[in-house]
Structures are given as structure tokens and as C-alpha cells.
Amino acid sequence: MAKREPGTPPVIGVIGGSGVYDIAGLTDVEWRRLDSPFGRPSDELLFGRLNGQQLVFLPRHGRGHAHSPSSIDYRANIDALKRAGVTEILSVSAVGSLKAELPPGSFVLVDQFIDRTFAREKSFFGEGLVAHVSMAHPTCHRLGRALAASCAELGIAHQVGGVYLTMEGPQFSTKAESALYRSWGCDVIGMTNMPEAKLAREAELCYATVAMVTDYDCWHPEHDHVTxxxxxxxxxxxxxxxxxxxxxxxxxxxxxxxxxxxxxxxxLDAALITAPEKRDPARLAMLDAVAGRVLA
Incomplete structure (x- = not known):
């Protein structure tokens, strides 16, 4: 029997708010708890099929929005999705706009990030097994092309490409911060897609962000009038x-x-640095799902 290619067969994961999961035609629906050695995922995972294709949904903040951006266990979330068989992630996120040409209701298919978070675990690897993955292109262009084609077919106003500034939160920006991020050329600002994208890359999962603009950030002169x-x-x-x-x-x-x-x-093909004889068995055990392909 021929050896199966990495990342096959495709299982599509979706991370976002609970409203995203109520899709017409979704069948074989089942909520299921998956444990992770890295902590407790935000919620149970919703398994289902759409026209025969396996989907797995994860409420990023938990049902009822129980977790703040800083309290989400991003490692547990990505690890649980990998254990569920997910091969690609569509991340759906609410964001603020940093550009006048991206009004509320715009969708941005993000292709770059600036990570300004500081209170989150950002890697599955560390002491006992060191790894460095490339983040030059943090989103999957294949998923991006598919999303762009679907936006065009559905008549959804969208921008292909853009810079997502990830702030720590939970407070919103000051006007000075908002002006700074605009001067950097950022398109949108949010609180959740880092380290999510970094961890997806370490777990060898395709990842794409659909950033949905809800309002202008506080730089906009009409910001105070938003209800x-x-x-x-x-x-x-x-x-x-x-x-x-x-x-x-x-x-x-x-x-x-x-x-x-x-x-x-x-x-992960060329990412592991630690010599095999120096690798910590406890760390290896935790990475059975994330890095099992290269550690076997």
C-alpha cells in the first residue's frame, strides 16, 4: 500500500464564534470533548459533515464567550484540532479597521501579522526539544485562493491580503497606539490570531484568516458615534x-x-534542532500529535 501523503485526507477545521457553525446542510453533528496535554481547549469540538466533507468546529472563546483573548489556551486548541484529524484551519475573527477604505462589513483575507501579544504561550516546543519554523508567509496561499474565489462568487466585499496587528487586550487601543499601527501600514487590528497562526504552522496545519471588520478603531473621527x-x-x-x-x-x-x-x-521537515539523544521523553510524549510525523 502506498504511503499516505502528509495532511491527507483533508479535514477542515473552523475556529470562530458560535454563529459560524449553524450552517445549512451540516449533518452527522456531534459535540465531542478532546483532551490535550497542553491544557484544556476552549470548548468541546463540533464534528459534522457538509456534502460528505468532514468539518470540525471550535468556538475560540467557548460557547457563551467564557474566555478572554488572553485566557484562551491556544496550544490546547490547536493540539486538540490536530488530534481530531484536522489538516487545515479557517480562522474567522472579528476585527477593527485601521484604514478608511475598509469600512464595517468588509472582509480581509489576511496574509501577514504583527504580533504584539506578550502574555501567551507561543510554541509547542522548548526546553528538551527546540524547533524553529518559518513564519515569513504565515498563512496558506492555497486556502487564501479558495476563500477569495468564494468571496467573489458570493458577492462578499473583500480585500485579498492585508496586515493583521494582534494586540494583547482585553482593553482596546489608545488613540496613540491606533495611530502608531496605522503608520506601520496595518490594515486591521484584533486580539486572537496570534499565537494561533504560529501554533498552526508548528502543528503542520494549513491556516488562513478571514478578518471581519465590525467597526473602525479609535483613530477614526466618527469612532465615538458608533453605537x-x-x-x-x-x-x-x-x-x-x-x-x-x-x-x-x-x-x-x-x-x-x-x-x-x-x-x-x-x-517541521527542517525545524527540529535538538539532537535525538538530547530530546526530553516527556516533551516528546506531549508532541505525539503535533510533531508525530517527524518524531516517529
Missing amino acids: VDRIVAVLLDNAERARRLVAGTVPKLAGRAQACDAGCHRA
Whole structure:
């Protein structure tokens, strides 16, 4: 029997708010708890099928929004998705806009990040097994192309490419910070996609971000006039379009028999630095899902 390619067969993971999971046509739905040696995932995982394709959903903040951006156990979330068989992740996130040309309701298919977080575990690796993965291109261009095609087909206003500034939170930016990030050329600002994207790369998972603009950040002169009702209305509309986007993208990702041509499923091929005889058995045991392909 021929050896199966890394990252096959495709199982599509979706991380986002609970509104994203109510997709028409989703069958064989089951909530299931998966344990992780890195901690407790945000919630149970929702398993289902859409037109025969296996999907796995994870509420990033937990159902009922129980976790703040800083209290999310990102390592447990990504590890649990990998254990569930996920091969690619569509990350759906609410963000603020740092550019006038990206009004509320815009979708940005992010391709770069600036990580300004400081209170989170950012790697599966460390003492006992050191690894360095490339983050030059932090999102998967294959997933990005599929999402862009679906946005165009569905008539969803979107920008292909953009810089996502990840702040620690949970407070929002000061006006000085917002002006600084705009001067850096950032497009949107949010609190959740780092270290999520870094950990997905370490776990050899394809990763793409759909950043959904809910409002302008505080730099905008009309910021103080934004009402809660208005933001909620945008959130609900964004969630409805996100459901259609996920449903429209799934068929484009189904049936893949080869590893990702962007190299995502082989990210660890040259990443491990620690000599085999110096590797910590306890660390190796924790990495059975994340790095099992290269440690076997």
C-alpha cells in the first residue's frame, strides 16, 4: 500500500464564534470533548459533515464567550484540532479597521501579522526539544485562493491580503497606539490570531484568516458615534456571510490527495534542532500529535 501523503485526507477545521457553525446542510453533528496535554481547549469540538466533507468546529472563546483573548489556551486548541484529524484551519475573527477604505462589513483575507501579544504561550516546543519554523508567509496561499474565489462568487466585499496587528487586550487601543499601527501600514487590528497562526504552522496545519471588520478603531473621527446596536447589527451580518463563505469554500478544499503545495504539511521537515539523544521523553510524549510525523 502506498504511503499516505502528509495532511491527507483533508479535514477542515473552523475556529470562530458560535454563529459560524449553524450552517445549512451540516449533518452527522456531534459535540465531542478532546483532551490535550497542553491544557484544556476552549470548548468541546463540533464534528459534522457538509456534502460528505468532514468539518470540525471550535468556538475560540467557548460557547457563551467564557474566555478572554488572553485566557484562551491556544496550544490546547490547536493540539486538540490536530488530534481530531484536522489538516487545515479557517480562522474567522472579528476585527477593527485601521484604514478608511475598509469600512464595517468588509472582509480581509489576511496574509501577514504583527504580533504584539506578550502574555501567551507561543510554541509547542522548548526546553528538551527546540524547533524553529518559518513564519515569513504565515498563512496558506492555497486556502487564501479558495476563500477569495468564494468571496467573489458570493458577492462578499473583500480585500485579498492585508496586515493583521494582534494586540494583547482585553482593553482596546489608545488613540496613540491606533495611530502608531496605522503608520506601520496595518490594515486591521484584533486580539486572537496570534499565537494561533504560529501554533498552526508548528502543528503542520494549513491556516488562513478571514478578518471581519465590525467597526473602525479609535483613530477614526466618527469612532465615538458608533453605537452598540450598530456594532451588533454588523456582527450578525458578518456571521451570516461567514457561514455562506465557509459553506462555499469547503467544496474547493475537498478531495485533496497530495500534501499542501505551500509546504504547510511539511513545516517541521527542517525545524527540529535538538539532537535525538538530547530530546526530553516527556516533551516528546506531549508532541505525539503535533510533531508525530517527524518524531516517529
